[in-house]
Amino acid sequence: xxxxxxxxxxxxxxxxxxxxxxxxxxxxxxxxxxxxxxxxxxxxxxxxxxxxxxxxxxxxxxxxxxxxxxxxxxxxxxxxxxxxxxxxxxxxxxxxxxxxxxxxxxxxxxxxxxxxxxxxxxxxxxxxxxxxxxxxxxxxxxxxxxxxxxxxxxxxxxxxxxxxxxxxxxxxxxxxxxxxxxxxxxxxxxxxxxxxxxxxxxxxxxxxxxxxxxxxxxxxxxxxxxxxxxxxxxxxxxxxxxxxxxxxxxxxxxxxxxxxxxxxxxxxxxxxxxxxxxxxxxxxxxxxxxxxxxxxxxxxxxxxxxxxxxxxxxxxxxxxxxxxxxxxxxxxxxxxxxxxxxxxxxxxxxxxxxxxxxxxxxxxxxxxxxxxxxx
Numbered sequence: 001x002x003x004x005x006x007x008x009x010x011x012x013x014x015x016x017x018x019x020x021x022x023x024x025x026x027x028x029x030x031x032x033x034x035x036x037x038x039x040x041x042x043x044x045x046x047x048x049x050x051x052x053x054x055x056x057x058x059x060x061x062x063x064x065x066x067x068x069x070x071x072x073x074x075x076x077x078x079x080x081x082x083x084x085x086x087x088x089x090x091x092x093x094x095x096x097x098x099x100x101x102x103x104x105x106x107x108x109x110x111x112x113x114x115x116x117x118x119x120x121x122x123x124x125x126x127x128x129x130x131x132x133x134x135x136x137x138x139x140x141x142x143x144x145x146x147x148x149x150x151x152x153x154x155x156x157x158x159x160x161x162x163x164x165x166x167x168x169x170x171x172x173x174x175x176x177x178x179x180x181x182x183x184x185x186x187x188x189x190x191x192x193x194x195x196x197x198x199x200x201x202x203x204x205x206x207x208x209x210x211x212x213x214x215x216x217x218x219x220x221x222x223x224x225x226x227x228x229x230x231x232x233x234x235x236x237x238x239x240x241x242x243x244x245x246x247x248x249x250x251x252x253x254x255x256x257x258x259x260x261x262x263x264x265x266x267x268x269x270x271x272x273x274x275x276x277x278x279x280x281x282x283x284x285x286x287x288x289x290x291x292x293x294x295x296x297x298x299x300x301x302x303x304x305x306x307x308x309x310x311x312x313x314x315x316x317x318x319x320x321x322x323x324x325x326x327x328x329x330x331x332x333x334x335x336x337x338x339x340x341x342x343x344x345x346x347x348x349x350x351x352x353x354x355x356x357x358x359x360x361x362x363x364x365x366x367x368x369x370x371x372x373x374x375x
Contacts, residue, residue, distance in 0.1 A: 001144040004113045006287065007135045011126050012102070012116055021121050021330070023101055029066040029074060031057065035095035036064055049088050052076070107147040108156060108294060115288055118281075118333035124326050128280045133171045136287070151294060158200040159294040162191045165207040166290055166303070170282045172212065177278045178365040181307050182222045183215055184286075185358045185365075188303035195299060222362055231364035234270055235262040236355055237312040241335070244342040251335050258316060273317050277325055282310050297347070300358065304350040305343070307361065309336070 036057070042050040056075045058067040069075045076084040085093055092099075102120030106113040116123035169183050187210055194202050209218055238255040246252045262268070272278060285306040293299040309332065317328050336342050350356045 001141055001146055002111045003139045003141050004111060005137055006115055007137055008126050008130055009114065009116060012123055014122070023120060028060060028068070029095065030097050031064040031066065032096040046088060049085065104288065106291060107149065108291065109149050109151050110146040112144060113291070117337065118284060118329050119338055121330055124330045127284050128277055128326055128329060130280055131276070134283055154200040155195065156294040158195065158203040159291055159299060161203050161207055162187065162299060163286065163290045165210050166286050167283060169210060170286055171279060173275070173279065177272055177275055177282070179219055181310070182362045182365045183210060183218055184303055184307065185362055186218055186222050188300045189358050192298055192300040195293070223366055226359050226363040226366060229359045229363040231367055232356065232360035234315055235259060235266065237308060237315055240346070240349060241312060244336065244345060245339050247335050251331060254316065270315050270318060273314050273325060274322070278310060278314065281313065281329060282306060285309055298351060301347045301351050304356060304361065305346055308350070
């Protein structure tokens with residue numbers, strides 16, 4: 001199997017008790033069958049731990065889980081922030097969920113993609129403070145068998161080509177981030193039409209129109225298409241996030257406060273954040289999500305997810321310094337990304353709610369850039 005990963009992937013090491021947050025609170029820990037069997041077969045030297053594990057195990061739907069303690073934390077988290085299971089059994093004793101985090105995996109037949117989740121403080125620091133373009137590396141690992149899937153090979157390669165172009169556009173400095181996002185929306189909208197009609201062979205010609213020598217022509221088309229279109233309202237972003245499942249009450253308070261501020265000043269201009277931060281955030285989201293449309297989802301829907309996530313963090317991050325932005329990105333990831341039902345709900349909203357039209361989003365992005373041909 002081919003393993004794909006960003007160049008900074010190997011830099012991650014858990015901060016353990018030095019972490020400013022904990023991944024052991026607020027989330028259910030889903031146990032894989034192999035780990036559950038391993039815990040059940042622990043010998044007498046681990047009898048106390050074995051009994052604690054038995055007491056903590058429960059069911060949530062069809063999943064076997066560790067039930068959280070009354071304070072919402074994992075029952076195996078000690079007072080200094082360390083895991084009792086890992087202390088006694090070593091890292092190899094962890095269940096798959098705990099062993100994997102904050103890494104994520106995407107399976108595409110003979111290709112496995114791995115990356116780092118922004119919900120982890122150390123992972124967020126590594127990803128969002130990376131300097132320059134991100135290279136995505138590939139290694140062969142014969143010990144990992146291809147995954148079973150219902151992937152259409154032609155669609156997969158077409159979507160992969162779209163994503164390669166998207167990742168290049170996202171990192172196309174010194175073009176302003178908003179102009180890059182407008183181009184990304186145009187690429188995804190046109191790409192989705194071809195995917196829907198199964199015209200996979202036409203993707204190569206489409207992506208060629210967004211190379212560095214021709215992209216300004218596409219940007220002019222973006223401006224013409226959104227001329228006179230009412231821009232998407234920024235207030236929609238926190239309002240939509242409030243409608244999702246919320247993990248921590250302070251997140252809802254933050255969103256509600258931003259809604260009130262925008263109601264008082266609806267025409268306020270939301271300025272871009274640090275360009276390097278926004279570039280790395282957008283790149284990380286595109287890498288994680290856009291290729292999922294190879295399984296039949298909407299490439300435009302996933303693109304809207306990536307760009308609206310950036311705009312939401314931009315809105316909430318006005319006036320923040322770098323450390324505050326890293327914390328904000330981590331909070332957003334925890335609240336939105338780590339609940340697949342939240343992601344699915346957002347994708348449905350972006351597909352069905354006309355207030356999130358590609359034209360309206362483009363008008364918002366380009367409201368300060370009406371004349372790209374003059375650059």
